[in-house]
Amino acid sequence: MPIFDTHAHYDSGSFQPDRGEVLSALPAGGVGLVVDPGCDVESSRAALSLAERYPHVYAAAGIHPGDCAGCTEADFDAIRELCRQKKVVAVGEIGLDYYWAENPPKDVQETVFRRQIELALDLNLPVIVHDRDAHGDSLRIVLDYPQLRGVFHCFSGSPEMAEILLKRGWYLGFDGPITYKNAKRAPEVAAITPLDRILVETDAPYLTPVPHRGKRNDSRYLPFVLETLAAWKGVSAEELTAITWENGLRLFGLEAAASALSPSAESGTL
Numbered sequence: 001m002p003i004f005d006t007h008a009h010y011d012s013g014s015f016q017p018d019r020g021e022v023l024s025a026l027p028a029g030g031v032g033l034v035v036d037p038g039c040d041v042e043s044s045r046a047a048l049s050l051a052e053r054y055p056h057v058y059a060a061a062g063i064h065p066g067d068c069a070g071c072t073e074a075d076f077d078a079i080r081e082l083c084r085q086k087k088v089v090a091v092g093e094i095g096l097d098y099y100w101a102e103n104p105p106k107d108v109q110e111t112v113f114r115r116q117i118e119l120a121l122d123l124n125l126p127v128i129v130h131d132r133d134a135h136g137d138s139l140r141i142v143l144d145y146p147q148l149r150g151v152f153h154c155f156s157g158s159p160e161m162a163e164i165l166l167k168r169g170w171y172l173g174f175d176g177p178i179t180y181k182n183a184k185r186a187p188e189v190a191a192i193t194p195l196d197r198i199l200v201e202t203d204a205p206y207l208t209p210v211p212h213r214g215k216r217n218d219s220r221y222l223p224f225v226l227e228t229l230a231a232w233k234g235v236s237a238e239e240l241t242a243i244t245w246e247n248g249l250r251l252f253g254l255e256a257a258a259s260a261l262s263p264s265a266e267s268g269t270l
């Protein structure tokens, strides 16, 4: 069963020298699908153009909280238009980031987050949420929208927060940091997360797992995340690969697209 990397930024400048080579090598490297989320209008467009070129790549369009200063109506219109395109499967990444002092003020981040949540609901798309050091506000905001579906990307909140989100149908994303020695909360969160709500993500080019920490990340390093998480969950890495593949298809509405892409993926060749 191939791997579904539900969060990788192949539009990033880090892939400028060899983007085509890396993307072309993914299927043979065991990676069957990728979602590339945008961070602003330009990168959302770039993500879509990659998705249009590579059958195994899908895009999300959105404005990242770190990039939302000076966001205009024209930007929201552009994101809406991108979200209507066939290969755009989510609104993202959107959310709150209180980590960087230079980020836009909290009220601006919240307004832009809510506008994009409303867009997702309007277009019946899931959202990809970025929540860094903003757990209380992120939770408060998403709970205002009972119909909202999506994933908390690289989830770093408490088990209590995870429990609330899981009850509301959310998926949780697990990334390279779960392989770091200081990962304390992640095993506790993983323990209470049902297998059918787990997604695995690289956040490439960032968050490279051990033993490649420090290098540029790409989707072919996801087995290190899958192995760590599988051990915590008491399943094999192969089982978790198959389960997270199905989870990604379900959340992003790609069941039909995936079977057309790779008929063998359906037969469950583990």
Ligand code: NI
Binding pocket: 007, 009, 037, 093, 203
């Ligand atoms: Ni990201």
